[in-house]
Amino acid sequence: TRANRVRGNKMDVATEEKVMDPRTKTIVFKMLNSGVLREIHGVVSAGKEANVYHAVTGDYEGIESNVECAIKIFKTSMNEFKNRAEYLEGDYRFKNKKSQHNTRKLIKLWAEKETRNLKRMRSAGIQCPEPILLRENILIMSFIGRDGFPAPRLRDVEVDTQVWKGIYHSVIKTMRKMYHQCKLVHADLSEYNLMYRKRVLWVIDVAQAVDLDHPLALDFLKKDCVSMATFFNKKGVQSTMSPRRLFDFVVETAAEGVDIDQYIEKIEQDISSSGGPKSIEEQLKEDAVFMQVYIPRNLSAIRPLPDGTVEARNDQDYFEVVTGLSTHSILYAMLEENQKEGEEETK
Ligand code: ADP
Ligand code: MG
DSSP states (O other), X not given: OOOOOOOSSTTHHHHHTTOOOHHHHXXXXXXXXHTSEEEEEEEEEEOSSEEEEEEEEOXXXXXXXXXXXXXXXXXXXOHHHHHHHHHHTTOGGGTTOHHHHHHHHHHHHXXXXXXXXXXXXXXXXXXXXXXXXXXXXXXXXXXXXXXXXXXXXXGGOOOOHHHXXXXXXXXXXXXXXXXXXXOEEOSSOSTTSEEEETTEEEEOOOTTOEETTSTTHHHHHXXXXXXXXXXXXXXXXXXXXXXXXXXXXXXXXXXXXXXXXXXXXXXXXXXXXXXXXXXXXXXXXXXXXXXXXXOOSSGGGEEEOTTSOEEEEOSSOEEEEOGGGGGSHHHHHHHHHHHXXXXXXXX
8 A cells, every 4th residue: 555656646546546526526637726735645544434645735724835744535426324324326216315415514524533543642742643734534644654655554664573562552541541641432442543653653544533422432441442442462562451451450449650661561560470472362261251241331331230240232232131240440440430420328
């Protein structure tokens, strides 16, 4: 995935891809004409939901001129809608384009969400692209890389185990920071959405990142923890936290104010002294209960039942949670809190 550097014929490469719908094309042409962009080069990445192009900024008020940038264009033909569109197209009753209009609105929201998440992350000091300009489904952001070559994703990085260990630490500390300072869960964390350049980790692709308020935020976090624990375990990094332990590390409030590196070191010593390195398969087996249980987001999401068990609910469904599972630190803390509240009420 290298950008084809085609200087001179500005839009040719981008339009050749035939992925831009007419309205998107119009906006991009306007950006070129008004000087927001000086030129657009090739496609850095053609994904299911978005394409990313390499470009150079022009002269435009409020924008640094003549710098490389990445243009993420969210496709108005995103998969979920594509199937439905197929049924509608060609049917004269749906020629009013109303559905197309709503889809555009939705995609626009998606681009807006990525922009806002990036801003939140940058104000917390997390290394991620800086949003430069947002127009509908088109997000211009700073380019991670140089001369049209994007920085490698962790998927493509080749370094020795010691360096991987450092990257691992950056990743888990970033997850914590995102959680506590940005109140965000990435929700699609993988070796494809992390870049590495000049020994710095960069987090990208945050359109789907959710606020901690989201009913499934902790479930998404669990998924992210499995993904990262698996990746670094398979890279041979010693004493990596199991998905469950990583989850606890990310959400733990007791670690606030303490030296985070020392805290990690302590955990790693504990892991290596208690049985040494385990394969991710073993870890997942040991964490089976944690993996299955629905983790309630807050007190209002669980309620104790008369028989001593707990019922957890999200917005649509109710899940049974047996008391044995309350060993999980969060659930446990919430139960205690809930109990206290109950006691106070009966006083
Ligand atoms: P998708 O939803 O298609 O996964 P991403 O945001 O992950 O979208 O971007 C896809 C790819 O484009 C990334 O893997 C990365 O290689 C490249 N990319 C995205 N943003 C940038 C950027 N700001 N600078 C350089 N390359 C980028
Ligand atoms: Mg991605």
